[in-house]
Amino acid sequence: MAAADVEVPARLSRDFHLLWSGQTVSYVGDRVTMFVVPATMVFLLGSSAFQVGLVSTAQYLAIPLLSLVAGALADRWDMRRMLIACDLIRFAAIAAIPVAYWRGVLSVPLLFGCVAVVSAATVFFNIGYMPAVATIVHKGELVRANARMEASRTVSELGGPALAGALYQGLGVFSLLVDAATYLASAVTIRAMRPFAQRERTHQRILARSVTGMRRNWSDPVLRRSTAGTLLANIGGPIFVTQMPVLAYQGLHMSAGAFGAVMSVAACGSILGALIAPKVSQRVGSGRMLALSMVAHSASGLGLLFVPRFPGAIVLATTLTAYGFFFAWYNINSAAVRQARVPVADQAIIHGAYRTITWGVIPISTFVGGWAVTRLAAQIGVLDAAKYAMLAATVIGIASIVPLGGMQRLLSTAAPMAAAPPQRSTVEASA
16 A cells, blocks of 8 residues: 555544653653762762763663563563553662662662663663554654654753752752652553554564564665664764763863753754654655764764864854754654564564664773773863864764665665564463
8 A cells, every 4th residue: 555545643642642741751750860860979979980980881781781682572571561560660770769868778889780770671661662652653653753752852851951950959869759750650651551452472582583683673675774874873973972071171161051051052953853853754755864864963063173263162052953953853763764664573673683783882982982082182182182083973973874875765665574473472462
């Protein structure tokens, strides 16, 4: 059936709005945690910079370690119950931090464990979230649905730090109870959704299923190019993002308030991008949007060439606004393309393979970027060291045009992926 012949609902469903509202609240809570945990370590526990960095690392370790396993297990479990369980686990892990402080037993190892548990549960939630959206949203509305999710995420980035700062000023470590409550709210909204549509579940062994996910992610020409493009972006992008504070604070001597204002302006660019993306995608096609948005997103980093010729705050605000604007485009269309192309029954394991490949490189990139800037700074100064490292990262991101070019043609000619026949399967409805 042609795309024009498919009847598209006039509005997104009640179930999507429930999921969206729960995620929106949860996004804000995430920002509270990202602010409060380091502040708690510095001001209440007197932790060193190394200890703060160690706990921060716990946020990312689960992604390369668990994504494939999460994808394989999600194929066996009830999707709706899994999402609710992930929210409840995150609720308990975050709530444990202020409770431990109240009991006088809060420590760096306990914080590391709580953050690691939250990270692991988030991996499982995100793996299940992709097929959940594809199940409750019509194929023709995936871009619009993902645009709303992306807008919520960027709004949380805009207002979350300010809210977190105010909460910490008034409640201290107990402000984490607010974040814990957001996970509970998300669980309630998912529980209020109607049972998901029936799907075929596999009982293939975890290792075999993981290998299947990797193979299928790479064998499909659209998914392969999407993965390669995102991989290049995630080699360069994390270096750009993690060295930005170094450039701002140590290179340009900006105050925390000035840099915070710059980040807020940049978040406005992301929100605008999320709002415009659906209309632009309808005109030019999701495939073209992938290449256009990623190249424009990466090329925005070339704005650093104007540092220090022009005021740093203006250059960074302009650069990061464009950077976030086009990145929102990419996130929205990348998710929509993968959701529309992959059968719901295989989305969890294939998305797990995708995240393992594309996110697994991030810790390496951030380490290499920090090492390179440290070495260069001794010879050419912090400003130029951070600037040149970030410009090099920008060039790596621009190279994503190689795999992402021609995606629209592929989407038009390559048949969507067929479901993989499981070794043993059962058909069940979510409770």
